[in-house]
Amino acid sequence: MFNDQRATQMLRIGQDADFSDSFCEPLALTSAYSFSSAREAAARFGGTEPGNVYSRFTNPTVNTFEQRVAFLEEAEAAVAFASGMAALSAVVMAFAASGCNIVCARDVFGTTLIMLRQHFARYGIEVRVVGMLDYDAWEKAIDSDTCLVIVETPANPMQHVADIARLSRMAHDHGALLLVDSTMLTPILQRPLRQGADLVLHSAGKYMDGHGRCIAGVVCGVDALMQPLRAVLRSQGACLSPMNAWLLLKSLETLELRMQRISANTLSMARWLDKHPNVAAVFYSGLESHPCHDIACAQQAGFGGVVSFEVGMSQKEAWAVMDALQLISIATNIGDTRSMVTHPASTTHGRWSPEDRMSCGIGDNLLRLSVGLESLADLQQDIDVALKTALDQKSRSLQGCSLLETLE
Numbered sequence: 038m039f040n041d042q043r044a045t046q047m048l049r050i051g052q053d054a055d056f057s058d059s060f061c062e063p064l065a066l067t068s069a070y071s072f073s074s075a076r077e078a079a080a081r082f083g084g085t086e087p088g089n090v091y092s093r094f095t096n097p098t099v100n101t102f103e104q105r106v107a108f109l110e111e112a113e114a115a116v117a118f119a120s121g122m123a124a125l126s127a128v129v130m131a132f133a134a135s136g137c138n139i140v141c142a143r144d145v146f147g148t149t150l151i152m153l154r155q156h157f158a159r160y161g162i163e164v165r166v167v168g169m170l171d172y173d174a175w176e177k178a179i180d181s182d183t184c185l186v187i188v189e190t191p192a193n194p195m196q197h198v199a200d201i202a203r204l205s206r207m208a209h210d211h212g213a214l215l216l217v218d219s220t221m222l223t224p225i226l227q228r229p230l231r232q233g234a235d236l237v238l239h240s241a242g243k244y245m246d247g248h249g250r251c252i253a254g255v256v257c258g259v260d261a262l263m264q265p266l267r268a269v270l271r272s273q274g275a276c277l278s279p280m281n282a283w284l285l286l287k288s289l290e291t292l293e294l295r296m297q298r299i300s301a302n303t304l305s306m307a308r309w310l311d312k313h314p315n316v317a318a319v320f321y322s323g324l325e326s327h328p329c330h331d332i333a334c335a336q337q338a339g340f341g342g343v344v345s346f347e348v349g350m351s352q353k354e355a356w357a358v359m360d361a362l363q364l365i366s367i368a369t370n371i372g373d374t375r376s377m378v379t380h381p382a383s384t385t386h387g388r389w390s391p392e393d394r395m396s397c398g399i400g401d402n403l404l405r406l407s408v409g410l411e412s413l414a415d416l417q418q419d420i421d422v423a424l425k426t427a428l429d430q431k432s433r434s435l436q437g438c439s440l441l442e443t444l445e
């Protein structure tokens with residue numbers, strides 16, 4: 038009854054549509070590419086002719102994202118990955134080998150340390166962990182067997198800031214590469230290659246996406262360092278999906294505006310928290326009282342969107358404040374347009390030992406706030422009410438205890 042060719046035609050009609058005048062960058066949601074001849078396929082696979090091959094390692098939408106990030110970071114090139122951790126593991130695979138060591142700051146993102154210590158240490162790569170601001174310890178730890186020096190600055194959640202130029206000199210004196218995780222600031226507020234870093238990494242699902250929609254990672258640097266990384270990506274396969282690359286491209290268009298507003302909001306929030314009678318301590322490198330304020334001013338164009346603060350003495354009070362918030366969401370992410378709060382000791386750094394947490398200053402009463410684009414007054418009111426509610430609960434229970442003691 039029906040034309041036999043329908044099954045074939047329904048798959049083929051319209052496939053040559055021309056998207057070249059589409060105003061938005063086209064989304065190349067494709068795994069494969071068609072070649073004009075068998076010879077062309079062989080040449081592209083062999084790398085003797087340029088062109089797309091297979092979306093695990095070549096995709097035009099992903100490539101456009103990589104080019105924009107490279108431009109923003111003032112880098113020769115960038116390679117995108119499925120996540121920040123995928124990017125970091127590719128860096129280790131590309132530049133470390135059995136018998137070498139990696140020197141890493143203790144203050145890095147919790148999973149970074151876990152990945153190095155629990156996984157890569159099993160491949161004969163020694164992992165040396167040093168206090169981020171202890172430059173004597175860096176000096177002692179880096180030696181001729183060091184292949185990679187890893188630092189995150191500003192570090193999350195305590196906002197410690199490393200002197201990138203100093204660390205790059207130490208790394209280069211021993212022939213090692215310096216990787217800076219610059220997720221917290223994006224290239225709008227910090228460009229570590231200028232200070233001598235070799236590789237800049239972003240968990241791109243944070244501020245780069247900025248709307249909490251995707252997981253993504255990207256690494257930038259000179260072309261000679263990006264080539265081995267792309268070779269790892271081709272075999273390791275933790276590639277960024279074209280859909281996420283397309284979302285990120287749209288987000289990059291507003292990155293500068295968002296980072297400026299978020300950074301300004303966060304500085305005002307940090308100053309306000311610092312004066313709040315129910316806040317024990319505030320950690321934000323934009324505050325003059327922060328130990329890293331001077332280096333932050335010297336190498337950053339802003340202080341970013343994360344401020345951490347201590348409430349009460351224990352986890353109980355920190356959780357009570359979180360639970361009393363009405364507007365700010367409890368979520369373990371940063372860099373969204375909407376503000377979020379996290380209790381690092383029981384989430385992002387929950388797999389660390391209490392000793393490691395304490396050595397970074399991550400106490401049980403610490404909260405991390407990722408400030409979004411909402412009205413600052415609304416955010417402050419939410420926190421103010423939550424602090425007072427949590428404090429009232431505490432004083433009521435203390436009153437209850439003393440009443441019991443009186444009765445006894």
Ligand SMILES: Cc1ncc(COP(=O)(O)O)c(C=O)c1O
Pocket residue numbers: 120121122123146189193218220221239240241242252253254
């Ligand atoms: C500073 C920093 N680096 C790296 C990562 C890991 O990135 P991803 O979650 O994209 O794997 C995170 C994740 O939260 C992070 O905050």
